[in-house]
Amino acid sequence: MGFFTIFGTVIALVKDVPDVPGDRQFGIRSFSVQLGQQRVLRLAVALLRANLLAAAALLAAAALTAARSAAPAACARRVAVGIAALAAARMVHTEAAGVEPTDSAQVYAFYMRLWKVFYGAYFCLPFTR
Secondary structure, three states: OOHHHHHHHOOOOOHHHHHHHHHHHHOOOOOHHHHHHHHHHHHHHHHHHHHHHHHHHHHHHHHHHHHOOOOOEEEEHHHHHHHHHHHHHHHHHHHHHOOOOOOOOHHHHOOOOOOOHHEEEHHHHHHHO
């Protein structure tokens, strides 16, 4: 639950990054208006990367527990999902580096890729058991 709550928060933060001109025009004091687009995008990426790395670490611990309990299938599933979490963290980091926060098209494309990672995480959820 915590993982998806943080992920949802990140998606909401990234969605607001390109909306600064309109938010200012209509007096909406979003985080992007208050802190700046660059800072909010960096914060969102850092939160998501930390979230994915924490998930990978917890999955590694769960895999060890499964291995000690003579549950090789559970161990293998958790290792695979942990590797997927690490790959997602790397992808988010790499792709975010090329996003200019003031370029709405770039931010939107990055935002849409985050949704794909989000749905991928939901797909992996049953394999963590």
